[in-house]
Amino acid sequence: MTEYDEATAAASGPSLDAVLAQAHAPAQLDPNAPPVLTVRDLEMHFPVRSTGVVRRKIGDVKAVDGISFQIPKGGSLGLVGESGCGKSTAGRAITRLYKPTGGSVEFEGRDLAKVSNRGLKPLRREVQMIFQDPYSSLNPRHTVGSIVGAPLRIHNVVPKDQTLKRVQELLEVVGLNPEHYNRYPNEFSGGQRQRIGIARALALQPKVIVADEPVSALDVSIQAQVVNLLQDLQREFDIAFLFIAHDLAVVRHFCPEVAVMYLGKIVEIADRETLYSRPNHPYTQALLSAAPDVKQAAIGGRRERIRLEGDVPSPINPPSGCHFRTRCPLAREICAKVEPPMLQIGPRHKVACHFAGELGQHPADPVTARILGVDNAGNPDPGASPVELDDQPGFSDVWFDLKARTTVKP
Amino acid sequence: MEQNAHMDEKQPFLKVENLKVHFPTQDGLVKATDGLSYALDRGQTLGIVGESGSGKSVSSSAILGLHRGTNAKVEGRILLDGVDLLALNNAEMRKLRGKEIAMIFQDPLSAMHPYYTVGNQIAEAYRVHHKVSKKAARTRVIDMLELVGIPQPDVRFDSYPHQFSGGMRQRAMIAMALINDPSLLIADEPTTALDVTVQAQILDLLQNLQREFNTAIIIITHDLGVVAEMADEALVMYAGRAVEHGRVKEVLTHPQMPYTWGLLSSVPDITGDPNARMVPVPGNPPSLLSPPTGCAFHPRCVHRDKVPGDLCTTELPDLVPGPRGGLHLKRCHLADPESIYQNEVIPEIAPDLAEER
Numbered sequence: 001m002t003e004y005d006e007a008t009a010a011a012s013g014p015s016l017d018a019v020l021a022q023a024h025a026p027a028q029l030d031p032n033a034p035p036v037l038t039v040r041d042l043e044m045h046f047p048v049r050s051t052g053v054v055r056r057k058i059g060d061v062k063a064v065d066g067i068s069f070q071i072p073k074g075g076s077l078g079l080v081g082e083s084g085c086g087k088s089t090a091g092r093a094i095t096r097l098y099k100p101t102g103g104s105v106e107f108e109g110r111d112l113a114k115v116s117n118r119g120l121k122p123l124r125r126e127v128q129m130i131f132q133d134p135y136s137s138l139n140p141r142h143t144v145g146s147i148v149g150a151p152l153r154i155h156n157v158v159p160k161d162q163t164l165k166r167v168q169e170l171l172e173v174v175g176l177n178p179e180h181y182n183r184y185p186n187e188f189s190g191g192q193r194q195r196i197g198i199a200r201a202l203a204l205q206p207k208v209i210v211a212d213e214p215v216s217a218l219d220v221s222i223q224a225q226v227v228n229l230l231q232d233l234q235r236e237f238d239i240a241f242l243f244i245a246h247d248l249a250v251v252r253h254f255c256p257e258v259a260v261m262y263l264g265k266i267v268e269i270a271d272r273e274t275l276y277s278r279p280n281h282p283y284t285q286a287l288l289s290a291a292p293d294v295k296q297a298a299i300g301g302r303r304e305r306i307r308l309e310g311d312v313p314s315p316i317n318p319p320s321g322c323h324f325r326t327r328c329p330l331a332r333e334i335c336a337k338v339e340p341p342m343l344q345i346g347p348r349h350k351v352a353c354h355f356a357g358e359l360g361q362h363p364a365d366p367v368t369a370r371i372l373g374v375d376n377a378g379n380p381d382p383g384a385s386p387v388e389l390d391d392q393p394g395f396s397d398v399w400f401d402l403k404a405r406t407t408v409k410p
Numbered sequence: 411m412e413q414n415a416h417m418d419e420k421q422p423f424l425k426v427e428n429l430k431v432h433f434p435t436q437d438g439l440v441k442a443t444d445g446l447s448y449a450l451d452r453g454q455t456l457g458i459v460g461e462s463g464s465g466k467s468v469s470s471s472a473i474l475g476l477h478r479g480t481n482a483k484v485e486g487r488i489l490l491d492g493v494d495l496l497a498l499n500n501a502e503m504r505k506l507r508g509k510e511i512a513m514i515f516q517d518p519l520s521a522m523h524p525y526y527t528v529g530n531q532i533a534e535a536y537r538v539h540h541k542v543s544k545k546a547a548r549t550r551v552i553d554m555l556e557l558v559g560i561p562q563p564d565v566r567f568d569s570y571p572h573q574f575s576g577g578m579r580q581r582a583m584i585a586m587a588l589i590n591d592p593s594l595l596i597a598d599e600p601t602t603a604l605d606v607t608v609q610a611q612i613l614d615l616l617q618n619l620q621r622e623f624n625t626a627i628i629i630i631t632h633d634l635g636v637v638a639e640m641a642d643e644a645l646v647m648y649a650g651r652a653v654e655h656g657r658v659k660e661v662l663t664h665p666q667m668p669y670t671w672g673l674l675s676s677v678p679d680i681t682g683d684p685n686a687r688m689v690p691v692p693g694n695p696p697s698l699l700s701p702p703t704g705c706a707f708h709p710r711c712v713h714r715d716k717v718p719g720d721l722c723t724t725e726l727p728d729l730v731p732g733p734r735g736g737l738h739l740k741r742c743h744l745a746d747p748e749s750i751y752q753n754e755v756i757p758e759i760a761p762d763l764a765e766e767r
Contacts, residue, residue, distance in 0.1 A: 019692055249678040
């Protein structure tokens with residue numbers, strides 16, 4: 001590990017070469033990696049109850065409403081979206097901090113969504129989580145050694161007398177001083193605390209880590225340190241990551257594949273190159289254009305951007321048809337009537353939109369009408385023959401070409 | 411623009427001179443802000459960038475007189491239209507606060523009182539400075555809520571803060587800050603708690619309102635992108651001091667201080683080269699109780715070896731014009747930062763730009 005050593009730095013200052021050695025290029029996609037985790041139609045609905053004595057159930061918060069994706073072995077998938085879109089809930093349902101109300105999470109031939117709480121214990125070793133807030137996710141009354149050692153003790157991974165040694169190894173791996181195992185969380189800075197949380201997640205050598213906004217609570221200069229650490233660990237221990245974040249730039253750096261969520265559903269999922277340079281969903285396009293850009297300093301003024309009106313609707317009572325239609329600049333009649341299906345439109349590119357197309361090239365009439373067997377306004381068309389859509393969590397070899405409107409086999 | 415030209419000959423609208431905010435604590439003196447100077451004209455925007463604990467919020471709340479009544483020691487001069495705000499008594503300051511100078515806080519949920527309706531809180535801000543009836547204040551507040559883009563303002567007047575979404579609360583905060591047509595607006599991380607699409611809406615709103623009322627704005631943020639798009643001037647702070655100051659275009663395209671380089675290189679750029687590397691700033695932000703000797707950034711600086719001797723560890727560099735001259739100030743001992751930036755920093759963080767040269 002090329003960790004920055006504070007002791008030598010104090011004497012001579014950090015050297016440029018040592019820091020550059022820590023600089024990381026973005027992670028690359030391995031298209032042939034087998035999936036380690038397959039999420040299929042995952043649903044997480046929370047009941048809404050009426051006030052009063054009886055507390056009848058009056059509805060559901062559809063926080064996650066049928067999402068499917070795969071995480072490749074040793075790879076990482078980014079899950080981005082605005083607050084309230086259900087991305088954190090999805091992460092918590094996958095790690096079984098919540099029991100999903102529908103769908104499946106397939107891991108090594110077993111369905112995590114249906115395993116009993118008792119049967120979960122061995123699986124917890126394989127799927128771990130890093131939390132967003134390094135201040136509230138560490139018990140202030142426990143020493144770092146006891147926090148990082150807890151998973152080792154609970155799962156009886158190492159003999160009792162060797163726990164400390166293993167904890168010190170873990171602290172060293174994440175770039176902390178191993179002699180500090182006796183300190184309390186309050187003695188560490190935000191970035192160091194996040195490293196403690198990472199060491200705890202690593203303790204059981206998991207195959208999958210769900211990282212829920214691991215850097216958004218940190219100062220900018222520290223964010224890069226933690227992202228680089230996660231990249232090192234991924235490479236060294238072959239860990240697959242589900243990287244949940246709202247910062248599109250950090251996700252682009254860390255994840256070769258990215259899924260965009262809006263109001264409980266995935267609206268677009270693609271490899272990095274495609275998603276960031278040729279997004280096809282109007283929400284992805286708006287999200288990308290909304291981020292302020294440092295380069296704009298050279299030109300001055302604000303960047304031209306797609307402006308979304310209003311706020312995200314409530315997930316208790318989401319809009320009919322396409323969830324995004326209330327804020328969508330392209331919305332038409334069909335969007336209110338029929339929900340757009342997830343359509344694979346490229347080798348590694350899926351989008352759920354009736355008018356999917358690159359920015360400025362959105363089609364005039366819905367691309368999905370014929371597939372769904374409806375006319376352009378979304379009414380059932382008796383003459384049409386709807387195509388059976390087979391929404392697999394992964395990518396298939398066959399896709400639908402948007403421009404030619406035909407199915408393509410390479 | 412013409413108006414600005416006239417202003418230049420006179421005093422700038424806001425002038426902060428050698429501002430110091432020190433907090434005596436049990437462990438010693440915390441120098442949260444230690445000698446900060448800048449000037450700002452009407453209709454202009456100053457972006458203050460820095461990490462948490464760099465003194466960016468503390469120095470700005472000093473303008474509003476928010477350290478009065480605490481044990482903080484505030485020194486220096488803050489001249490607003492020629493009046494020294496630090497020399498005013500509390501009653502005089504209260505007349506200015508909220509009227510001439512207003513502030514937008516980072517977290518709109520904790521900045522609003524949960525027991526009062528949003529409309530009443532905004533109306534209170536108006537009635538403190540204007541002798542008007544409740545009814546007239548209500549009309550004025552509803553106009554203001556409409557201006558900041560809150561739908562159905564007459565209904566929303568009677569809503570409580572928790573009934574608003576994050577973006578709407580921030581809009582209500584902006585309405586509250588602007589209700590008395592302040593000439594100086596301090597926005598402390600106005601969009602940090604918001605999502606990007608809402609952030610874009612709020613920044614648009616601030617810019618439109620600035621154009622309309624010719625307000626001077628100080629925008630405090632850690633997001634260089636926000637500064638690039640919003641500000642006319644940028645001020646980078648580290649450990650309570652300004653380390654770089656100049657026109658935004660100058661500071662962000664020709665930065666001359668290693669800390670600014672570090673900030674630029676540790677944030678991945680969404681439109682940049684996909685193969686750009688993320689170069690972290692090593693180490694941790696300094697303690698303000700016992701700041702490092704000499705240049706406060708030296709324990710984290712990777713370019714120290716280019717400065718002769720132990721200048722960096724022993725002597726605090728002055729904030730002086732850099733080699734590009736003019737109004738671009740930097741606090742660094744490096745003799746030729748421009749060539750280091752072009753030859754060593756740019757190729758790492760933006761390979762596409764380096765090839766163009």
